[in-house]
Amino acid sequence: MLIAFLLVPLLGALAAVLLPAEQEKNARVVALGAAGLTCLIAVAVFLGFDASQEGYQFVQRFDWIDKDTAGFAVQFAVGVDGLSAPMVLLLGILSVVAVLVSWNIEVKQKQYYAWLLFLETAIGGVFISLDLIQFFLFWELELLPMFMLISQWGSGRRLYSATKFLLYTLAGSAFMLLGFLVIGFEAGTFDIIELTENPVTDAVIPLGLVFWAITLAFLVKLPVFPVHTWLPDAHTDAPTAVSVMLAGVLLKMGGYGILRISLSLLPEQAHDFSAILAAIAGFSVIWGAVITLRQTDLKRLVAYSSVSHMGYVLLGAAAMTDVGLSGAALQMFTHGTITGLLFVMVGIIYERTHTREIAKMSGLMHHMPLTGIVFIIAGLASLGLPSMSGFVAELTTFLGSLQAHPAATIAAIFGVVLSAGYILWTVQRIFHGPADPAWAHLTDARTWPEMVAMGVLVVAIMAVGIYPPILTDAIESGIAPIAAIVGGVA
């Protein structure tokens, strides 16, 4: 099942590339078919996941590099637990959305959809890997499609942004490999399940160093201050679909890595450094929010708000309690849907106005009422309004972290106030105010791909907001063992 989850997009990518030139237009149909089928598989995995059981399900293993001959074993092993199942679902949903929002791409369509589907496979592989080397492989694999997508179909300084993205990620992940190798040498295995059950306690170099070598890669990806500067550039210059994938699932690889690897494999070190992580998180929330307030470019604004919001994930993780970790995991899913939706909306607006300057827009509500309403829904969810998913996630995070890290938590709560400020202010500047005759020609977002993309995400946001247990049951079953490990250290 999980192998199919990886293979279907890959085969879809292949099919898209191999389309004859006169069928170029149909690449999007192929892509939608492949992403849709993958999404169905993801839903099936999520529904089939038994939340009453801890541990991994749907596990499949193959030997890849054999221990007897090579002296070290690398396997191709996949499985989901309560932490990865929601991520798989999120990826499935957002990939369909990504295809839908790129429906009108005109340049090199075959290649575009192929890279997009390839990206889905690469990210999916990160979420379901049960072997460190395999995890690293997929982690690196994702660079290539991202680089290509931003640099070929982006706008503005796309080459600069794509290169910056690549170098930041590579610099981070380089040390991650070193950390993995040290752990693998010490434990004699790269198997994540075995390593979680028997964390290494000693290594040739201090384990604290190993912890930071690995965690740095995740912090870059998350991203947090001061390694976040690649994110606004990448977002601003990326095409809409790539922004959706970037904010929606790519950043989650960082949070996922912290929970799955940093905390689970090196619990003692994670515990020792939890105060530093919390401080970084708290500062990142505030810093991100303050910078967001100052943005004049709509897409950059949403991008910086991600820095602020992903700080909550790190804060929840740094709490290292059951509740805090659940909050972090939940925040990853909700941020994926909410910010994904915000980027969809930014894309819809930009496609019509051809500007992202907030100052140039005014009274769009008159011409694009549906767009306005959905934007407001996404905005309210983003600032954490009760009944929407953002609220549940942030509240859980704060509840979990308040006791462990009061100062950072209070700073983060103040960040919510700031985010209410920039969201409402932005909505007011763009959608309200007098109707500008210059925008009278704008049409509302009423094509079916746009409506489906918005609808799916709005439903996901509301559903989790109104009835959180759809997600939290699964998440708790995945978080409990991690919390037991890191909590057990204290």
Place this chain on the structure above:
Amino acid sequence: MSLAEHLNHIGPALILYIGAGVVLTADMFSGRAAPRWQLAVLALIGGLGWTYGLAMGDTRGEALGGAVRVDDFALFFSFLIIASTLAVVLSARQWTDSIERGAELYALMLISAASMVILAQANDLITIFIALETTSISQFVMAGLARTDRSAEAGLKYLLTGALSAAVLLYGFAFLFGMSGTTDLDGIADYLASAPEEQRLPLLLALVFVLAGFGFKMALAPFHAWVPDVYQGAPTVVSSFLSVASKAAGFAVALRLFYTGLGGGDTFLSEDWAMFVAVLAGLSMIFGNTGAILQTNAKRLLGYSSIAQAGNIAVGFAAVAAGSTIGPSGVMFFLGTYAATNLGAFIAVQAFAERTGSENIADFAGLPKRSPVLAVVLSLCLISLTGIPPTAGFIAKVYVFNGAVQTGHEWLIVLVAVAVVNTAISAFYYLRWLRTMWLDEAEDDSPIEVAPAVQAVLAAASIGVLFFGLWPAPLINAAQSAAETLL
């Protein structure tokens, strides 16, 4: 042992030497009409076949009075060297037809390759030195063969640095011989096993000299100064030969000497020389990668990149641990995948330069439109050189770095840290090239034709790059069993 058996042991090299003679003779009698390309290809296929026969059969052990030895290690490198040479020759036809001395090129390349095969088999200091000189001298001539100013300069530079390094190497050999009283590698190993601690200093001196000599062949910093100039100035055919076959031979002989002759991880010296190799590896990566960043000429960039890659390979060389094959097998696995990768890159550059007359990276803009084959192969090779999955370069780096960590030495972990940072640096220039190719608009978008033989070589290289990236087990097995015969 009968004469035939002796000859059977050195068969792969012998057939290449004979091939060289036949090519020259044919050229002498019928000049340009002579089927020199076909003869060279035939000789190389014969060499490959013989190697294969030896590998399948049970001919193992020493021959010619202990001067050479046939074992899995020698056969691995013999196969690697001859196969890379075959790839180079297959792609060289167009260029050799355009110059006056095509036959000489083939003859020299066959002689050089044959001597490399002997080098991989050599089990004696004298054999090592003679084989090394034979291969070097033919390379000096090849580098200058194009008869342009740059080519002549490359040849002369290569000759001068090569002569110096040979002298240094010989000095090191003299030390080793003087102390152990034998030139036989096994004899040296026996002597070292019982050598008194006081002899550490002279022995270390000998090792430093020897490594300096080999470092020249492997293109390790700080013995790398010739590389960019020669790679750029020499005919591309020769550069690709140097960057793959010559480097493989350098590592082969160094592995044999240090792991067999100097007892691998079992002697009191091993950590000393391993540390020295580690320093060279670190320097090579740093010099190679920082040097490559500024390059605009494709061949010069590949020259710097090959210094950096030599550093990566040397990480495996330094990963010596008593009784463990993981370091040397990493070197062999890396060299195997590197051969496919670098040949693909060099031959693509060569095919491009022959048609367009330009080696500037900026002129690669719009290549996918002009020649999809070249663009795809070159991209794949650059991705593999960076070490991004799913290519063989990724597995090779993980394998070698893992080997270094597995030894459990802190200083090797520091070296791996240097190496991973360098991987990120290298991504900058490899992917910049990729970007130019795919994203920039071409000034001239006339299609580039690629000869069928060259296409076949490029296809083989890309299949190798992908195949060993997805299914590395066969090559790992071969490298492991070859490494076991070293210890």
